[in-house]
Amino acid sequence: MRFVVVGFLLLLGASMAMAQPRGEVESIGLGGQVRLDCWTPMVVRLVPGSTAAGTYQLQVKQFDADGDRPVFTRQITLNAESQASQQRFWMYFVPEPIDGGLPGDGFGLKELQRRLKVILASADGAKPIAELPITSTVFAVDPLGGNMDQRRGNRLVLCVSDGASQPAWPEYIDRDGTEPGDVTGFSQGVRLVTIKPSDLPDNVLGYEAVDAIVWLNADPVDLQRAGENKLQTLRQFVRAGGTLFLCAGGHEWQRMLGFGDLLPVTPIGSTDKFDLFPLRKLAGSTDRRDDAWRKFRGPFSLVKVTANPGAVVDEWIEWSDDPANRSPYLVRKAYGMGAVNWVSQDLGDRSFTTNPATGWAYVWDRIFDWKNDTKVRGTFATDQEWANIRAPYDHPATVVDLGYSLQDVTLTSKSRVYVSIAVFFFIAYWVLAGPAGYITLLSRKKAHLSWILFCASAIVATLVTVLLVKLLLRGGPELKHLSLVKIAPNQPAEVFSRFGLYIPEDGVRTIQLKDTASDTVSALAADTLHPSYVQSPDYRPSVEYDIPIPDPNDTEPPVFRIPYRSTLKKFRTRWIGQLPLGLQGSVRIEPDGTRSGLSGKLINAGEVDLAEVYMAFEYKLRENRIDRVVYWPLLKKGQSIDLAKDLREALAVGNEGNLFGMPGQGKPLVGNIGQAGVSLGWDRYWFEAFGRNVDGHFDDSGNVQAYARSFPLLSFFGRLPVSRYTSDTGRFELLRRSGGRWFDTSALLSAGQLVVIARSTGGLPFPMMIEGSVVSGQGTTFYQFSMPLDRSLLDTANAPAPRPATMPTSTHANPGDSAGAPK
Numbered sequence: 001m002r003f004v005v006v007g008f009l010l011l012l013g014a015s016m017a018m019a020q021p022r023g024e025v026e027s028i029g030l031g032g033q034v035r036l037d038c039w040t041p042m043v044v045r046l047v048p049g050s051t052a053a054g055t056y057q058l059q060v061k062q063f064d065a066d067g068d069r070p071v072f073t074r075q076i077t078l079n080a081e082s083q084a085s086q087q088r089f090w091m092y093f094v095p096e097p098i099d100g101g102l103p104g105d106g107f108g109l110k111e112l113q114r115r116l117k118v119i120l121a122s123a124d125g126a127k128p129i130a131e132l133p134i135t136s137t138v139f140a141v142d143p144l145g146g147n148m149d150q151r152r153g154n155r156l157v158l159c160v161s162d163g164a165s166q167p168a169w170p171e172y173i174d175r176d177g178t179e180p181g182d183v184t185g186f187s188q189g190v191r192l193v194t195i196k197p198s199d200l201p202d203n204v205l206g207y208e209a210v211d212a213i214v215w216l217n218a219d220p221v222d223l224q225r226a227g228e229n230k231l232q233t234l235r236q237f238v239r240a241g242g243t244l245f246l247c248a249g250g251h252e253w254q255r256m257l258g259f260g261d262l263l264p265v266t267p268i269g270s271t272d273k274f275d276l277f278p279l280r281k282l283a284g285s286t287d288r289r290d291d292a293w294r295k296f297r298g299p300f301s302l303v304k305v306t307a308n309p310g311a312v313v314d315e316w317i318e319w320s321d322d323p324a325n326r327s328p329y330l331v332r333k334a335y336g337m338g339a340v341n342w343v344s345q346d347l348g349d350r351s352f353t354t355n356p357a358t359g360w361a362y363v364w365d366r367i368f369d370w371k372n373d374t375k376v377r378g379t380f381a382t383d384q385e386w387a388n389i390r391a392p393y394d395h396p397a398t399v400v401d402l403g404y405s406l407q408d409v410t411l412t413s414k415s416r417v418y419v420s421i422a423v424f425f426f427i428a429y430w431v432l433a434g435p436a437g438y439i440t441l442l443s444r445k446k447a448h449l450s451w452i453l454f455c456a457s458a459i460v461a462t463l464v465t466v467l468l469v470k471l472l473l474r475g476g477p478e479l480k481h482l483s484l485v486k487i488a489p490n491q492p493a494e495v496f497s498r499f500g501l502y503i504p505e506d507g508v509r510t511i512q513l514k515d516t517a518s519d520t521v522s523a524l525a526a527d528t529l530h531p532s533y534v535q536s537p538d539y540r541p542s543v544e545y546d547i548p549i550p551d552p553n554d555t556e557p558p559v560f561r562i563p564y565r566s567t568l569k570k571f572r573t574r575w576i577g578q579l580p581l582g583l584q585g586s587v588r589i590e591p592d593g594t595r596s597g598l599s600g601k602l603i604n605a606g607e608v609d610l611a612e613v614y615m616a617f618e619y620k621l622r623e624n625r626i627d628r629v630v631y632w633p634l635l636k637k638g639q640s641i642d643l644a645k646d647l648r649e650a651l652a653v654g655n656e657g658n659l660f661g662m663p664g665q666g667k668p669l670v671g672n673i674g675q676a677g678v679s680l681g682w683d684r685y686w687f688e689a690f691g692r693n694v695d696g697h698f699d700d701s702g703n704v705q706a707y708a709r710s711f712p713l714l715s716f717f718g719r720l721p722v723s724r725y726t727s728d729t730g731r732f733e734l735l736r737r738s739g740g741r742w743f744d745t746s747a748l749l750s751a752g753q754l755v756v757i758a759r760s761t762g763g764l765p766f767p768m769m770i771e772g773s774v775v776s777g778q779g780t781t782f783y784q785f786s787m788p789l790d791r792s793l794l795d796t797a798n799a800p801a802p803r804p805a806t807m808p809t810s811t812h813a814n815p816g817d818s819a820g821a822p823k
Helices: 002-019 109-115 220-227 230-239 250-262 360-368 383-394 402-406 412-443 447-472 645-650 682-692 710-715 746-750 792-798
Strands: 022-028 040-047 054-061 069-078 087-093 117-121 128-131 154-161 189-195 212-216 243-247 265-273 300-307 312-318 326-335 338-343 398-401 478-487 493-502 506-513 523-526 544-548 559-565 568-577 583-589 598-604 610-621 624-635 640-642 669-673 732-735 754-762 768-770 778-787
Touching (some): 040 117, 054 087, 069 087, 069 523, 220 230, 230 243, 230 250, 230 326, 230 338, 243 360, 300 326, 583 778, 598 624, 610 710, 669 682, 682 710, 710 754
Parallel strands (some): 154 189, 212 243, 398 732
Antiparallel strands (some): 054 117, 312 326, 326 338, 493 568, 610 624, 610 754, 624 669
C-alpha cells in the first residue's frame, strides 16, 4: 500500500510540474556582448505548461553599489500550450557594479548563474515559480582591467542582415582589444555583431551599449511582425544620439521605403554599374600595386537617389565621364540628436565580400566617418616599412578615463559634517569617560567610582547621540546631480542624469518622474558606475526594491519605491519630455572665410545662462575637411551673438585654425580639431594635460575652469585625432566609462549640423517628485543643441563644373547607366 501511495504522489508531482511553465535564459546582451555600466537586454524562452496560461512576472536580481538588491521586473502573458509551444520575451536589467561586475570573458556559466538570478514569479511577484537557467556566456565590450590595463575602449556595431548579405570585416579588431598584425592606427577597437532583424530589442533601453547599426538590405517589415513595433524603438535609438546606416542595392531596394521618415534620401530606382567605383576609391585601391579589387566583375547593382532637404552628400556616384552626371552614394542626415546615413549599395553583397580584398578598414572608416589614422599591412612592401609605420601606435600608452569627471554626485559637505560630529563625540566621550573622569575622581580620592562614572557617561552619551540624530535627521530630501540635456529641433528633449539623493528618514520613499512624453521610455535605476570605480561593500543589507521596466505604451509617468535608511543613494535616470527651447537663430557657413567661418545670429532663448559655449561644425570645401570649434565664454539668457561681426571683433588677429589662448581668459576663441597625426589647435589644448597624467584618472570637475577638457572631449570624441607617440606627450588611450559615451555628438557633425555645447549650474533640468513634492537639488547641467546649418554657399562652391559640350565622351558597356569597365 505504501508503494502505491508513493507512486501516486510521484505521478501527481510530475503532472503538476508539467502544468507549470518552464524555460531558460537564451541569451544575454547583443550577440553575447555587454557593457558593464549600461542597461543590458536578455532573451528568456518559456514553454507554457498545460494549465499555465496567464500573467506572470519576470524578475532579474542584482546588487547595487550600496549592497541593496534592485529587482528588475516585467509583466508577461503566457499563452496556453496548445496555442504556442514556446514563447520568447525580452527582459532588461543593469548589471551589478560590485565584485568586478557581471562575470564574463572566461568565466563559466556556473559563476554567471550564481551572480545573475533570473526568476519567473506570479503576477504580483510575491511567489517565485522557477529560477531560470542561463545557457550562454557573455563578453565585456569595454576593458575590465585596472588603470594600468592599456586596452582601449571598443565601439559596438550591430550589423543587421537577413542572411543574404555578408559584411566584410577582415581587418578589424579581435576579441581581446588588441590590433591584429596587419592593421594599425585605430582610435577605438571595434566589436562587430551580425544579427537578424528579429534579434533587435523591443525597448530602447536595450540599445544603450550600441554605438552604430548597419542595415544590410534586410526588410524593415520584419521589425513589425507579431504585433511588435521595433521600428519605433529603432527611431528612439537614433533620436537619442544613435547612428544608423542603411545600405541598399539590388532589385529589392523598394522595401527600404518601409523606414519612412528615417530615410535621408528619396530612392528613384536601381541601375547596374560595371565597376566598383566609388567603393574602390573608398578602399584606397586605385593606386595600389596589389589591387585585388580588380578581380571583381560586374554588373553591380546601385540605387539612384536624390538627397532629401537638410541632408549632406558625402560621396557621389559618377555615371559617366562628365562629373555633373552623378547621383548621391553616401548621404547623411540628422535625426533628433543622432543621424541616419544612406549608402546606395549593399555593402554585404557576396560578389565582393566572400573573398574580400584588402582596404575594407578604409571603407568603413569613411562610411562611419571615424577619424582613424588607419594603415593596412597590404599597402606596404617590406617588414621594415611596416614596423616603422606601426611604431607610433605600438608604444606603451597611458590609459586616460574621462569618465572620472562624471562620477561624483555625493553630497560631500553634509557627509563631512556628520563624520566630523561623529569624530568629535567619540573623542569627547573617550576623554570624559576615561582619563578626564579618572583624574578628577583620583584628585578627590574617589577613584573607586571610575566604573560608575564610565557607565553614566555611556548612558548620557547615548541619550545625547539620540537627541542629536533626531535633530540632524530632519528636513526634506537633498540632491546633487550631473545631467546631460540633448535638444534637437521639433523633438522632445533627452535628459540623462546621475544624482545622489539623501533622505534623512527611514522607510520606503516614492520617486516619480513627471511630465514624460508619450510613446517614449523614461527610466530610473541604481547608478551604473563601471565596476573599476566601485569598492564592494563589506556589509550587504540585501533590502530588495522593484525597478519596473518601462513600457512606451504606458500613459502614466514611471513611479519607483526605494527603501531608505537615512542614507545617500545614487541613481541614474533617462527622462524624455518637453523643455523650453534653449537656443534659437539662423546660422550659415561662409566659404569665403569669415573669422569663424560662420554668419548669422545665435540667441539664448532659454531660462539659464550658458557658460563655456562651444560651437562646432564640419567645414568641407572640396577635398579639404576641417572640424572647426568656436568658443564663447558666456551667453546670458536673452543675449544674442552676431556670429560674423561679434566674433570678428573679438578674435585675435592672425588666428586662422590654430588656437591662441585658452578657455577661462574671458575672450572668444576659434580653432580647428587636428586630423590624425596633425595637431592644429583644440586637440593640442585638450590633450596637453594627459602627458602629465600617470594614474589613468582624469577629473577636471573640481577645477576653477571646470570640465574645460572632459566635456568637449566627450562631446566631440569621434572627431579627435588618433594618439601617436611623441617624446613630449607620450601616447594615451581614452576611455569613456560610466556614462561618457552618452556625450558624443560626432554623428551630427558628419550630418552637417551645428553642434552647440554649454553648461550651467542649478537644479535638475527635469521635474522629479519625492513623496509628492518636487525636488530639484543642485548640480551641473551639460547642454547639447543640434541646430540646422545653412550650407548652400558651401554646396555651390563644391558643385562640379560640367565638361564642355565639345569634349568627347567615352564609350561604356552599358550606355547611360554605367561608367564602363573597371578602371
